[in-house]
Amino acid sequence: MGINFSEVNFSYQKPKRRRAVVQTLHGINLRIDDKGEFIAIVGHTGSGKSTLVQMMNALLLPLSGRLEIFGTEIKKKTVLKPIRKRVGLVFQFPEYQIFEETVLKDIAFGPKNFGLPDPEGRAREVAEIMGITDLLERSPFTLSGGQLRKVAICGILASNPEILILDEPTVGLDPFTKSELLELLKKLNREYEKSIIIITHDMDVVSEYAQRVIVLKEGGIVYDGDKKTLFKKEHLLEEYDLDYPETMRILKALKERFQADIDINQHSIEATYQEILKAFGEEDEH
Numbered sequence: 001m002g003i004n005f006s007e008v009n010f011s012y013q014k015p016k017r018r019r020a021v022v023q024t025l026h027g028i029n030l031r032i033d034d035k036g037e038f039i040a041i042v043g044h045t046g047s048g049k050s051t052l053v054q055m056m057n058a059l060l061l062p063l064s065g066r067l068e069i070f071g072t073e074i075k076k077k078t079v080l081k082p083i084r085k086r087v088g089l090v091f092q093f094p095e096y097q098i099f100e101e102t103v104l105k106d107i108a109f110g111p112k113n114f115g116l117p118d119p120e121g122r123a124r125e126v127a128e129i130m131g132i133t134d135l136l137e138r139s140p141f142t143l144s145g146g147q148l149r150k151v152a153i154c155g156i157l158a159s160n161p162e163i164l165i166l167d168e169p170t171v172g173l174d175p176f177t178k179s180e181l182l183e184l185l186k187k188l189n190r191e192y193e194k195s196i197i198i199i200t201h202d203m204d205v206v207s208e209y210a211q212r213v214i215v216l217k218e219g220g221i222v223y224d225g226d227k228k229t230l231f232k233k234e235h236l237l238e239e240y241d242l243d244y245p246e247t248m249r250i251l252k253a254l255k256e257r258f259q260a261d262i263d264i265n266q267h268s269i270e271a272t273y274q275e276i277l278k279a280f281g282e283e284d285e286h
């Protein structure tokens with residue numbers, strides 16, 4: 001089931017009769033499984049990433065084409081609540097998503113709204129996972145950007161969606177919290193088989209965590225496939241406005257500088273380290 005786009009177009013402008021509109025997204029064909037995907041959506045600023053994910057939980061409707069979410073075709077009158085329970089979206093700017101008096105009430109809002117049992121219990125549980133139990137009685141409006149982001153993520157997690165979409169989730173987080181969050185997403189993906197979709201400009205995050213990468217350019221999908229094949233391409237910047245991850249840049253520099261036999265397509269610090277050891281040998285221990 002999951003999410004299915006077929007020849008979907010979208011425009012923020014209302015089409016006036018016979019007048020062509022500027023399409024923000026065009027010709028989108030996409031299938032997203034409801035189990036076990038870990039997708040990164042990347043692309044230049046303004047390429048349509050946030051717009052695309054807002055369609056995935058039916059916040060924005062297609063101008064034309066067919067969009068199906070969990071087997072339901074999305075139209076003007078489609079009942080959206082059950083869909084929103086199954087596809088959770090954390091916005092790029094979390095402050096838009098937060099409006100209750102306390103953090104606890106805010107996190108509990110989703111599960112309460114969906115009629116799930118014990119919303120506050122669920123809220124406390126996810127707050128524990130995200131390490132923000134000390135914030136539960138605070139007003140969301142007194143929090144820092146990073147804290148707000150965590151609250152927004154908890155608010156979505158509390159409803160236990162099958163597909164979890166996060167729009168630039170690591171922006172504004174300190175390095176420790178950033179890797180904690182990414183590890184949590186990895187755990188949700190691996191152990192609970194949830195499909196995770198993140199938008200990010202951070203190619204190191206793509207390299208280390210994603211399996212599948214979708215590249216948007218000027219409102220169209222220009223690449224959809226596994227990350228290794230993407231990073232094997234020679235001209236990422238020219239073709240897709242993308243950079244290579246740090247690990248690959250280091251390996252590439254070493255390969256060129258020392259004419260070493262190195263496979264630059266490594267996707268974690270550990271794998272990069274092992275590749276360097278392999279190429280240059282281990283130093284003798286004294």
Ligand SMILES: Nc1ncnc2c1ncn2[C@@H]1O[C@H](COP(=O)(O)OP(=O)(O)OP(=O)(O)O)[C@@H](O)[C@H]1O
Pocket residue numbers: 012024043044045046047048049050051052092
């Ligand atoms: N509410 C809106 N009304 C009109 N145009 C919009 C609106 N939101 C976005 N756009 C336009 O649609 C295009 C795609 O925007 P979108 O926010 O999806 O890009 P993005 O890839 O998420 O960019 P970024 O990396 O900067 O977040 C841009 O040209 C943007 O100016």
Ligand SMILES: [Mg+2]
Pocket residue numbers: 049050051092167
């Ligand atoms: Mg965006």
